[in-house]
């Protein structure tokens with residue numbers, strides 16, 4: 324598969340230990356505007372801090388604007404705007420309000436997400452992970468299209484969780500056999516495929532897209548997994564510290580910030596990245612080792628998912 328042959332590290336000089344601040348060394352984002360969904364918690368908060376620290380103005384959509392404003396208190400050049408990605412009407416209103424400001428975006432980080440939730444139905448009965456993690460961002464980026472005029476980088480925060488599932492074409496909304504981990508995995512494959520086809524459609528107009536696996540980081544994302552099982556899952560040591568191989572939020576934000584800003588990625592796109600470089604094809608099923616599985620970068624699956632998502636959301640600004 325041609326896309327798999329493009330999945331080769333390019334020698335970024337950064338790695339698993341690099342932080343978002345590290346990868347912005349020598350990069351001045353003054354005059355640039357970023358949008359970071361989930362930019363007030365976990366990795367997103369670390370990304371927002373780093374981007375603002377490098378001079379960018381950062382718009383942070385938030386389904387809980389109060390806590391978001393609190394988390395971002397003291398972080399310069401940030402602006403919180405209400406948005407629930409589970410509500411397509413809210414996504415439309417958010418984009419219409421932004422359009423009225425005439426603002427355009429140079430960087431978009433689609434970082435908001437939920438993981439391993441109990442079965443949740445959204446809107447017309449959509450599965451919750453697929454709806455929030457994928458369809459909400461799909462609609463958001465399509466509706467933001469006019470604000471990306473002149474070129475922009477879009478980073479879709481995926482996960483090595485994609486190892487567990489491709490897209491369930493016959494049942495994407497888990498009408499049967501709901502499994503919280505498979506639902507998360509499908510949504511993360513969708514995040515990766517979104518970047519592949521967005522890049523294919525947007526590149527001619529300078530809209531480039533990347534997907535990233537941030538690494539493993541303890542954040543509020545794990546809230547639906549009982550704490551009693553974290554040690555057995557290999558997430559924490561017996562004394563409660565993050566297990567070896569886990570990253571800090573600042574390290575976890577680094578790959579998304581690198582993909583959004585690295586000069587080395589100019590004229591590239593549609594790639595899946597990890598540890599601040601383009602990821603190699605996965606050679607193991609060990610998610611901690613990572614790499615990318617073929618179903619997450621398959622251009623035909625990416626086009627098919629785009630078409631399905633456009634039908635479901637009624638948005639398609641790039642085709």
Ligand SMILES: NC(=O)c1ccc[n+]([C@@H]2O[C@H](COP(=O)([O-])OP(=O)(O)OC[C@H]3O[C@@H](n4cnc5c(N)ncnc54)[C@H](OP(=O)(O)O)[C@@H]3O)[C@@H](O)[C@H]2O)c1
Nearest residue numbers: 361364365366386407408409435436482539540542543544
């Ligand atoms: N942490 C990891 O180990 C890891 C590994 C691989 C991939 N990732 C990915 O990295 C991204 C960030 O994860 P994180 O660990 O930083 O998690 P986090 O701290 O829980 O942050 C997730 C953010 O998404 C927001 N969000 C959730 N549902 C939303 C909705 N319906 N509308 C708008 N915003 C919504 C949350 O808002 P509230 O705070 O209001 O809920 C929160 O701000 C996710 O896409 C996740 O899948 C994380």
